[in-house]
Amino acid sequence: MNESTNKGFLLTLEGGEGGGKTTQIVRLKDRLFKEGKDVVVLREPGGTVISEQIRDVVLSSKNIGIAFTAEVLLFQAARAQIYREIVLPSLEAGKIVIMDRSRDSSVVYQGMVRGFGKDMIEKLNDLSTRDTYPDATFLLDLPAEIGLQRRQESGKLDRLDMEGNEFHFKIRKAYLELAESDTTGRWQVIDASKSLEEVEAALWKKTKQVLGL
Numbered sequence: 001m002n003e004s005t006n007k008g009f010l011l012t013l014e015g016g017e018g019g020g021k022t023t024q025i026v027r028l029k030d031r032l033f034k035e036g037k038d039v040v041v042l043r044e045p046g047g048t049v050i051s052e053q054i055r056d057v058v059l060s061s062k063n064i065g066i067a068f069t070a071e072v073l074l075f076q077a078a079r080a081q082i083y084r085e086i087v088l089p090s091l092e093a094g095k096i097v098i099m100d101r102s103r104d105s106s107v108v109y110q111g112m113v114r115g116f117g118k119d120m121i122e123k124l125n126d127l128s129t130r131d132t133y134p135d136a137t138f139l140l141d142l143p144a145e146i147g148l149q150r151r152q153e154s155g156k157l158d159r160l161d162m163e164g165n166e167f168h169f170k171i172r173k174a175y176l177e178l179a180e181s182d183t184t185g186r187w188q189v190i191d192a193s194k195s196l197e198e199v200e201a202a203l204w205k206k207t208k209q210v211l212g213l
């Protein structure tokens, strides 16, 4: 049950590039549907008409000149919109909301790696989400070089995928640090270097645990 709304359940999937979050979320949603659960699946940045427009601006490989402060605020703008339009009403209605990235992506990418600091980003996250935290967060962890290789093979590179290897090494390290420093118990680390089927099975096991199924 979500602590902010006292209803629903917010599950987020996090991690660096090429960890298979998007594929796994589809499989997880199908399994939950089969259990008769009311599930909403969303991605950030995006998920609403307005947030998808912001996504185009912030991720376009044409926009390499974007100021890092603008990047911080665009991710937050997309987040404010999706929480107001979909996430908060869905939680209020008692639904399970599964998100492909949310507030922790900003903590890691903009706060810890770009250097804006966790505190500043968490203040903005609180504003955008109206103080909503995930009930559970699964970190799909894998070595950055494997993730990047998978991403290159898929041929779909956005502006952040095109950052150098060093950037992606830092992202992995920052996620692990964040998960390890967690005192709430909401983080679970999943080894995403394994096969799709193995990762799917691990995710399902953990999802059943957190939802009490």
Ligand code: TYD
Pocket: 016, 017, 018, 021, 022, 043, 044, 045, 059, 075, 100, 101, 102, 103, 105, 106, 107, 109, 110, 158, 160, 161
């Ligand atoms: P996406 O194609 O959704 O990435 P992935 O498949 O890797 O999840 O692109 C999202 C990109 O935006 C990804 O590189 C992470 C980045 N990002 C941030 O830097 N900050 C944020 O707050 C969010 C939500 C995403």
